[in-house]
Amino acid sequence: MPANQIGALKKMATVTSTELTSTILTTLDSEGIVMLPRLISDQQLRDMRAAFEARLQNLRWSDVDGYERTELYRHMVQDVLTLDQGFLDIALYPLVKEVLNEYLGTHYELCEAKGWKSLPTMRDFHGWHGDAWYDQTRIHDYIPREVKLAFYLTDVKSGFFQYVKGSHRRQAPRGVRHQELTAVPQSQIFEARASAGSAFLFDTSGIHRQSAPILEPRLACFYNYHDPDVPLQKEDVDYYRYHPLLLNAAYLGGLTKEDERILGFGNKTNYIPNFRRQQRHPGFQRACEFAFDARLRYLDFSGRVSGKLKKIFSGSSDSKPRM
Numbered sequence: 001m002p003a004n005q006i007g008a009l010k011k012m013a014t015v016t017s018t019e020l021t022s023t024i025l026t027t028l029d030s031e032g033i034v035m036l037p038r039l040i041s042d043q044q045l046r047d048m049r050a051a052f053e054a055r056l057q058n059l060r061w062s063d064v065d066g067y068e069r070t071e072l073y074r075h076m077v078q079d080v081l082t083l084d085q086g087f088l089d090i091a092l093y094p095l096v097k098e099v100l101n102e103y104l105g106t107h108y109e110l111c112e113a114k115g116w117k118s119l120p121t122m123r124d125f126h127g128w129h130g131d132a133w134y135d136q137t138r139i140h141d142y143i144p145r146e147v148k149l150a151f152y153l154t155d156v157k158s159g160f161f162q163y164v165k166g167s168h169r170r171q172a173p174r175g176v177r178h179q180e181l182t183a184v185p186q187s188q189i190f191e192a193r194a195s196a197g198s199a200f201l202f203d204t205s206g207i208h209r210q211s212a213p214i215l216e217p218r219l220a221c222f223y224n225y226h227d228p229d230v231p232l233q234k235e236d237v238d239y240y241r242y243h244p245l246l247l248n249a250a251y252l253g254g255l256t257k258e259d260e261r262i263l264g265f266g267n268k269t270n271y272i273p274n275f276r277r278q279q280r281h282p283g284f285q286r287a288c289e290f291a292f293d294a295r296l297r298y299l300d301f302s303g304r305v306s307g308k309l310k311k312i313f314s315g316s317s318d319s320k321p322r323m
């Protein structure tokens, strides 16, 4: 974490909550990114990490939940709000809400809450970008605001998040080529090298990436807050990316009306009934289903045969003379 932000966080320990909110807001406004003070206890962090790692044990398959895989270097964990109370608590942390209320206005919702394990690689597989999310064919004259809350579940020394300070709200979000940034001095690049449990907020229109190389697996989650009434870009509608949040009833005690609004209770704006995602590997999936069906048939058949054999053997033991 940059030294100036560590200093600011230390000072925060002694200021009131209003001062803290306004310091964070000022930095978010001017730099587009800001570290937050610690939001959760060590025990909560352990619980969150254990729940997250449980999802990383295997690919989602049949009745076994797990991670999703659509690319080489990341194992995606969807809908983290269902995993542990801590994931919901940070989404609705009072300081986070206060900052977002000022930065986004009071019509925003949490529109996505997911995380992933980034796998070690030397490749810069993601690249510099601003997050494209809204329909740029319909919105040209302003940049709708979107903020992400990032949360590290592991210590991050490599493959950390990088952000070009002050690059937010300048251009409609898009991919950015390396050559476009050659004039940017190193001092203008924020690097989130930070320990497990660290959190930061960033305006997603600013230029950012996960840095390369990634030398050890990184577990992190990213929460996406924006106005749900802003029309979404076509590819995200087709993918049903910003589906209404999936929640776990066990964690929803004590919500305020504002919390319910942020979680999108009762809002069907981006809900798509009977959604079916386009298959990316239909032939491969059919082959897997065929092989699995064959396995179930084999298990069913061998189960029936062994049941019959057991009956025969237990029948023959009945005929043994009783002692």
Ligand SMILES: O=C(O)CCC(=O)C(=O)O
Residues within 6 Å of the ligand: 131, 148, 160, 161, 162, 204, 208, 209, 210, 211, 222
């Ligand atoms: O994985 C990272 O550090 C970058 C994530 C990112 O670009 C995003 O969440 O918008």
Ligand SMILES: [Fe+2]
Residues within 6 Å of the ligand: 129, 130, 131, 208
């Ligand atoms: Fe991004």
